[in-house]
Amino acid sequence: MKLKVIALSVALLAGGAAFAQSIDTVAKVKASGVVTVGVRDSSGALSYTLGDGKYVGYHVEICNRIVANLEKAAGRKLEVKYQSVTSQNRIPLVQNGTVDIECGSTTNNATRAKDVSFLDTTFVEEVRIAVKANSGIASIAQLNGKNVATTTGTTSVQTLRKNERATGVDFKEVYGKDHADSFLLLESGRADAFVMDGSILAGNIASSKNPADIKIVGEVLSVEPIAIMIRKDDTAFKKIGDDTIRAMIKSGELAKTYDKWFLEPIPPKNVRVGLPVSESIKAAWATPNNKPMEAYVTK
Known part of the structure; x- marks a missing residue:
């Protein structure tokens, strides 16, 4: 019986260690050499597919910049895999480690923030x-x-x-x-x-x-507020993501990326979405934060 108890305790400790490891994305990708990016098939110019496993869009481009900085932190070249997610499964797939970063059209709200972490707001919808x-x-x-x-x-x-x-x-x-x-x-x-x-x-x-x-x-x-999503309490990766976004804001690159996807012709049909940057988006860029939707509600 004691041996069984000891074995169970070891298993629980191992499980806890595995979970601790799973929320450290930098360590996870350094060990595996792979980062999995959650993307959407039809989330407008934020994230969409061109077919044959190719995904593009405003949030996809931002995530590619974040992944480049994740590679630097991991100290190795990473294989980038794109995983199509849906509105129903995106949060569970981030939580269970299937997806390391979700680059779609997810609203940051207080309920979701209990299960995942959001990077600084990049779009206000x-x-x-x-x-x-x-x-x-x-x-x-x-x-x-x-x-x-x-x-x-x-x-x-x-x-x-x-x-x-x-x-x-x-x-x-x-x-x-x-x-x-x-x-x-x-x-x-x-x-x-x-x-x-x-x-x-x-x-x-x-x-x-x-x-x-x-x-x-x-x-x-x-x-x-629409934001890029990562695992809860993934402190190191959140810093990489937020630092990347803030650097893009400061350099003007984020504004140029926005214009590329919302004001200029985009593939596959080379048509314009025609959605000028709003005052709410400008405000989010002016003071970077990850405030939830509830903070945007006017009384």
């Missing part, structure tokens, strides 16, 4: 409504009795329900498994509107078959 250009819909009040799409596992689900309660408008929620699927619900007529981050809406419209057929309308439903 406004949740908006996209509709068919000929629909006649111009605000959330006109969605009564309509089918409204959003993406499973996103904060826009809560935003949608909150606005439904506040306005008394009664609409049916329909869900896409990812942003491309949600956009298709609108594009195909199975939904009358798609409620999501404005950048994601704009990016999907710009890359659609007929961009002029869809437009963004109505009031801003929510303002949310």
Whole structure:
């Protein structure tokens, strides 16, 4: 019995050591020689796929800079693997070590901050409504009795329900498994509107078959800080990430990266998203921080 207890204690200690190791990304990648970057297939100009395992976008480019500095800290060349994640699995995959850094379109909020850490805010999102250009819909009040799409596992689900309660408008929620699927619900007529981050809406419209057929309308439903996500309490890696972002802000590189992805033609169709930098984003860059969404709520 004593031997079993000793064996169990050793196993628990080993497990604890393994967990401690797992939240030290610098040590993890130094040992393995591999860093896994979580990316999105259709998160507008923030993160999207060109096919054949190639991912690009504003957050992907920032993450590539962070990974370059991670290599310096690890003291070795790293193999970079891109792992497609969804709204539903992105946080668990960061927590369990499958993904080392998530470079998509994740809102930093207080609930999520209990499970993961966020780097300094690089984008501030406004949740908006996209509709068919000929629909006649111009605000959330006109969605009564309509089918409204959003993406499973996103904060826009809560935003949608909150606005439904506040306005008394009664609409049916329909869900896409990812942003491309949600956009298709609108594009195909199975939904009358798609409620999501404005950048994601704009990016999907710009890359659609007929961009002029869809437009963004109505009031801003929510303002949310969007940030790159890493494991909780990963102090060394968070410093690398934050230092990289702050250096890009100071040099003007972050502003140029923003313009590249939101104001200039982007692949694969060389169309412009056309989303100028907002005052909220400028404020986040002026005083770098990782304040959660709740800090953006006006009383």
